[in-house]
Amino acid sequence: xxxxxxxxxxxxxxxxxxxxxxxxxxxxxxxxxxxxxxxxxxxxxxxxxxxxxxxxxxxxxxxxxxxxxxxxxxxxxxxxxxxxxxxxxxxxxxxxxxxxxxxxxxxxxxxxxxxxxxxxxxxxxxxxxxxxxxxxxxxxxxxxxxxxxxxxxxxxxxxxxxxxxxxxxxxxxxxxxxxxxxxxxxxxxxxxxxxxxxxxxxxxxxxxxxxxxxxxxxxxxxxxxxxxxxxxxxxxxxxxxxxxxxxxxxxxxxxxxxxxxxxxxxxxxxxxxxxxxxxxxxxxxxxxxxxxxxxxxxxxxxxxxxxxxxxxxxxxxxxxxxxxxxxxxxxxxxxxxxxxxxxxxxxxxxxxxxxxxxxxxxxxxxxxxxxxxxxxxxxxxxxxxxxx
Amino acid sequence: xxxxxxxxxxxxxxxxxxxxxxxxxxxxxxxxxxxxxxxxxxxxxxxxxxxxxxxxxxxxxxxxxxxxxxxxxxxxxxxxxxxxxxxxxxxxxxxxxxxxxxxxxxxxxxxxxxxxxxxxxxxxxxxxxxxxxxxxxxxxxxxxxxxxxxxxxxxxxxxxxxxxxxxxxxxxxxxxxxxxxxxxxxxxxxxxxxxxxxxxxxxxxxxxxxxxxxxxxxxxxxxxxxxxxxxxxxxxxxxxxxxxxxxxxxxxxxx
Numbered sequence: 001x002x003x004x005x006x007x008x009x010x011x012x013x014x015x016x017x018x019x020x021x022x023x024x025x026x027x028x029x030x031x032x033x034x035x036x037x038x039x040x041x042x043x044x045x046x047x048x049x050x051x052x053x054x055x056x057x058x059x060x061x062x063x064x065x066x067x068x069x070x071x072x073x074x075x076x077x078x079x080x081x082x083x084x085x086x087x088x089x090x091x092x093x094x095x096x097x098x099x100x101x102x103x104x105x106x107x108x109x110x111x112x113x114x115x116x117x118x119x120x121x122x123x124x125x126x127x128x129x130x131x132x133x134x135x136x137x138x139x140x141x142x143x144x145x146x147x148x149x150x151x152x153x154x155x156x157x158x159x160x161x162x163x164x165x166x167x168x169x170x171x172x173x174x175x176x177x178x179x180x181x182x183x184x185x186x187x188x189x190x191x192x193x194x195x196x197x198x199x200x201x202x203x204x205x206x207x208x209x210x211x212x213x214x215x216x217x218x219x220x221x222x223x224x225x226x227x228x229x230x231x232x233x234x235x236x237x238x239x240x241x242x243x244x245x246x247x248x249x250x251x252x253x254x255x256x257x258x259x260x261x262x263x264x265x266x267x268x269x270x271x272x273x274x275x276x277x278x279x280x281x282x283x284x285x286x287x288x289x290x291x292x293x294x295x296x297x298x299x300x301x302x303x304x305x306x307x308x309x310x311x312x313x314x315x316x317x318x319x320x321x322x323x324x325x326x327x328x329x330x331x332x333x334x335x336x337x338x339x340x341x342x343x344x345x346x347x348x349x350x351x352x353x354x355x356x357x358x359x360x361x362x363x364x365x366x367x368x369x370x371x372x373x374x375x376x377x378x379x380x381x382x383x384x385x386x387x388x
Numbered sequence: 389x390x391x392x393x394x395x396x397x398x399x400x401x402x403x404x405x406x407x408x409x410x411x412x413x414x415x416x417x418x419x420x421x422x423x424x425x426x427x428x429x430x431x432x433x434x435x436x437x438x439x440x441x442x443x444x445x446x447x448x449x450x451x452x453x454x455x456x457x458x459x460x461x462x463x464x465x466x467x468x469x470x471x472x473x474x475x476x477x478x479x480x481x482x483x484x485x486x487x488x489x490x491x492x493x494x495x496x497x498x499x500x501x502x503x504x505x506x507x508x509x510x511x512x513x514x515x516x517x518x519x520x521x522x523x524x525x526x527x528x529x530x531x532x533x534x535x536x537x538x539x540x541x542x543x544x545x546x547x548x549x550x551x552x553x554x555x556x557x558x559x560x561x562x563x564x565x566x567x568x569x570x571x572x573x574x575x576x577x578x579x580x581x582x583x584x585x586x587x588x589x590x591x592x593x594x595x596x597x598x599x600x601x602x603x604x605x606x607x608x609x610x611x612x613x614x615x616x617x618x619x620x621x622x623x624x625x626x627x628x629x630x631x632x633x634x635x636x637x638x639x640x641x642x643x
Contacts (some may be wrong), residue, residue, distance in 0.1 A: 046557070047471050047553055114519075126516035139583055267485070338545075343549065343550055344483070345481070
């Protein structure tokens with residue numbers, strides 16, 4: 001079977017980390033059981049803000065999942081040898097991200113026991129149906145690719161030929177998962193904040209910045225904790241990818257701002273007003289959104305200046321900024337900003353509750369656990385091979 | 389398969405009720421399923437005209453809301469965030485955003501307007517539902533299956549009128565007086581106005597229409613050229629909510 005034996009032996013530090021994650025997961029699970037018993041009323045969601053933190057995390061993480069294509073495509077299609085050591089880390093990261101996505105959708109369901117109704121009554125006109133298929137398919141593709149290539153590596157043979165079409169298929173599939181996720185929102189007539197054809201391209205640009213930024217940070221952490229070294233070239237190229245995609249992302253945001261504010265259509269402007277200035281004195285997201293903007297601007301200064309981009313410390317700092325900025329933008333602002341004001345113009349209130357935040361942290365901890373275990377397996381296999 | 393006498397009689401009774409119910413609704417619906425050229429066309433398109441001139445004679449009146457919510461076991465949650473409502477009122481400027489100028493708004497601002505599901509011709513809620521738990525009937529009523537709904541609330545995000553409510557908690561303890569003829573809901577499903585399809589099936593007008601002391605709510609078949617709703621649409625200028633979205637609301641307001 002899969003090389004699970006690698007994950008159950010480790011240092012004291014490894015087990016302390018696993019234990020900490022398990023504690024967070026246990027806390028989230030307890031709160032989820034409470035939610036299961038009482039209903040979603042224990043969250044901060046309401047009649048007017050019907051989606052919140054859960055669906056926002058889902059949306060953000062679909063982006064992280066899709067971003068694996070930023071390593072997979074150059075490596076397999078353009079033969080960028082520099083990505084040889086980190087391609088599998090990108091694939092494993094996307095597996096963890098899809099697992100989190102599915103969990104976030106699941107905990108958001110009012111009737112989780114009926115979730116398979118989506119498959120029992122397949123509905124092609126529902127974007128949610130396609131999104132579920134896209135995510136499940138992407139999980140399967142990445143799991144197959146990672147497993148097969150890692151096993152081949154361990155046996156010191158070339159991966160079997162049939163995996164190449166699968167790898168090729170996974171590339172457009174990665175684009176599709178985030179496009180379809182954007183379609184969930186951008187096709188709704190009464191939600192002007194999302195009703196823009198630029199939403200899917202914006203999603204992709206921000207995903208291709210935040211995902212590789214996270215991958216750089218994870219790789220640097222792994223490099224510090226283990227003997228694994230991705231090589232300077234891989235990090236440099238990833239840094240370049242983050243730079244360009246972040247520039248494109250900020251460009252897209254500015255496009256949106258121009259259309260909304262030059263057209264002066266009130267329903268379109270109100271959402272931006274709510275996010276960046278507040279409406280009727282209610283401004284919970286204003287500091288967050290400006291922080292996101294400031295971090296985006298600062299990160300671009302660091303990324304565009306070659307001196308800072310080439311230095312590992314400043315690159316890591318810039319990546320942290322990119323990731324935080326885009327997490328705020330998508331993981332907080334995107335969903336709540338679409339619901340406030342309501343289609344009737346009311347300024348609805350939403351603040352996540354303690355149970356809601358705990359469940360959210362629990363799922364993030366599941367993601368970190370999956371990444372930790374999969375990375376450990378991959379790196380141990382590498383070390384084993386190197387020792388031979 | 390065996391069937392005892394009791395089950396058989398029960399089934400026979402229900403079948404008879406359905407047949408009688410269908411027959412009795414025919415006069416309301418108009419007779420023929422076929423159009424003049426023999427092509428099949430929907431013989432019924434239920435719609436409502438809300439005459440605000442009559443409605444506003446008594447601004448404090450909530451009879452239609454009470455009748456509807458009682459008939460359908462709509463719960464009353466203490467927390468406004470968890471509110472479930474099928475028919476309620478909104479200030480004019482919320483029901484019809486961007487309709488008035490600064491000067492007309494001074495007249496209408498704050499005027500209570502009854503709102504409910506618009507039973508759209510082209511309902512976005514139906515388009516997005518991943519399980520077909522909500523669908524549009526041939527007669528235009530947008531329906532809900534509370535046993536199939538997975539509670540994803542995509543329909544609530546899609547509705548441009550805020551017509552859908554979600555049961556954030558168990559609604560049953562919050563139903564003031566239980567009406568046994570109508571089902572209650574579980575926590576975790578979406579609900580909304582059903583145009584009283586259960587009453588239409590018995591040939592009755594919707595509960596809100598019946599309850600209105602001013603006869604401000606007029607219900608009828610748009611496909612029937614002689615119906616009162618058609619007459620009102622012919623003789624009055626009416627407003628629909630957000631017609632520019634292409635949803636085709638079946639509710640028309642006389643201002």
